[in-house]
Amino acid sequence: MQSESQQRQLPTGVIVAATPLGNVADASPRLAAALEFADVIAAEDTRRTSALAAALDVRPRGRILSNFDHNEVGRVRQLLDVARTGTVVVVSDAGMPSVSDPGFPLVDAAHDAGIPVTCFPGPSAVPTALALSGIPVGRFCFEGFAPRKHGARVAWLEELVAERRAVCFFESPHRLAQTLADAAVVLGGARRAAVCRELTKTYEEVRRGTLDELAEWADGGVRGEISVVIEGARPVTRDVADLVEEAEGRAASGERLKTVCAELAAAHGVSKKQIYDGVVALRD
Numbered sequence: 363m364q365s366e367s368q369q370r371q372l373p374t375g376v377i378v379a380a381t382p383l384g385n386v387a388d389a390s391p392r393l394a395a396a397l398e399f400a401d402v403i404a405a406e407d408t409r410r411t412s413a414l415a416a417a418l419d420v421r422p423r424g425r426i427l428s429n430f431d432h433n434e435v436g437r438v439r440q441l442l443d444v445a446r447t448g449t450v451v452v453v454s455d456a457g458m459p460s461v462s463d464p465g466f467p468l469v470d471a472a473h474d475a476g477i478p479v480t481c482f483p484g485p486s487a488v489p490t491a492l493a494l495s496g497i498p499v500g501r502f503c504f505e506g507f508a509p510r511k512h513g514a515r516v517a518w519l520e521e522l523v524a525e526r527r528a529v530c531f532f533e534s535p536h537r538l539a540q541t542l543a544d545a546a547v548v549l550g551g552a553r554r555a556a557v558c559r560e561l562t563k564t565y566e567e568v569r570r571g572t573l574d575e576l577a578e579w580a581d582g583g584v585r586g587e588i589s590v591v592i593e594g595a596r597p598v599t600r601d602v603a604d605l606v607e608e609a610e611g612r613a614a615s616g617e618r619l620k621t622v623c624a625e626l627a628a629a630h631g632v633s634k635k636q637i638y639d640g641v642v643a644l645r646d
Contacts, residue, residue: 372399373480376441376472377451378465380458380484383587384563386417392482393453394418401448404429404441406455406464414453424449434464438471445477456587458486462506462532487561488530491589494568495556497528498593505531508541508590515541519548523633526594535584542577545592548635549573550628554593560586596631605630606640613641 372395379396382388397403397415401424405411408426415422429437429452441450452459452468459465472479492499505522508531509515522529533541538557545553551574559567565586569579573592605626613619619641620634627634 372396372449373478374445374447374449375478375480376445376468377449377480377482378459378469379451379453379482380486381411381414381453381456383456383485383487383490383561386414388485388562389414389418390482390484393484394420396449396451396482397422397453399449400424400451402427402441402444402450404434404437404450404452404465404468406430406453406459410455411453429468430464435467438467441468442471442475442477445472446475456485456487458484461486461488461504485562487532487558487587487589490561491556491558491591492528492530494558494561495528495591496568496570497554497556497591499528499530499591501526501594502528502530502591505529507532507534508537510537512540512544515544516548519545520633520635522592522595523549523636524595524631526597528594529592531590533588533590535586535588538584538588538590539577539580542573542580542590546573546577547624548633549592549595550631550634551577551624552628553595556591557584558589558591559584561589600630602632602636602640605632605637606644609637610641610644 377396379393398420403411403422403426405426408428411426444450452465454463460469469479488504492502509518551572553573555573555576556568556570557576609622609626612622623634623637626637
């Protein structure tokens with residue numbers, strides 16, 4: 363249990379607090395104090411937050427209110443009313459709120475209303491996956507969850523073809539294989555990547571390889587919470603028009619056009635579709 367002095371140290375306003383990804387030992391003392399002494403805990407799942415508090419031997423003195431994707435906008439006014447004179451702690455099921463998890467509407471509204479907002483930092487799947495990936499991540503971008511529908515996902519991947527930074531995103535286990543297969547087609551099967559599964563949990567696993575290799579592996583079925591890191595694009599070494607002409611010439615000599623386009627795209631950091639469409643346009 364926390365001391366009364368820690369209770370007085372909780373700031374008035376909104377606290378965004380990171381929760382463990384899977385290992386409760388990663389919880390910070392500040393998180394434990396916030397869960398015990400906050401006036402309101404805005405929780406993505408009240409049951410999971412109650413279980414976390416119990417695991418930390420903490421008995422919340424305030425209310426635990428649900429605050430998830432489908433009701434968080436409607437909760438804003440109620441939570442702001444508390445935060446003007448008391449403390450509201452925002453937590454998600456795991457990791458940092460507002461990072462592809464509930465929390466942003468309240469944080470945004472609190473800033474606009476002049477209500478103090480602070481963060482109790484801690485675990486987050488994004489830097490954890492980046493650190494474990496073995497992919498160069500001196501510069502990276504985070505894309506949230508990959509689009510669910512095939513067409514939207516391909517369009518999203520097309521936007522990443524020339525992205526020089528490493529790309530990190532979340533994916534559900536039952537869509538992982540198709541997403542990796544789409545990425546292999548659009549970004550090139552030789553592009554390196556890492557799939558990070560069940561981070562900090564008992565069955566944590568980091569699988570590294572090319573997109574082709576990872577797509578084949580994932581096709582056998584994968585479980586757990588997934589973070590994916592894909593290496594950034596290599597500098598384009600040749601003009602796309604030159605690659606289109608080479609692809610057309612090799613196809614005219616008997617090679618399969620789609621295979622040629624994939625090889626050239628992977629070798630030169632451009633889109634396979636861009637080369638293929640260029641050949642089609644050239645033929646027309």
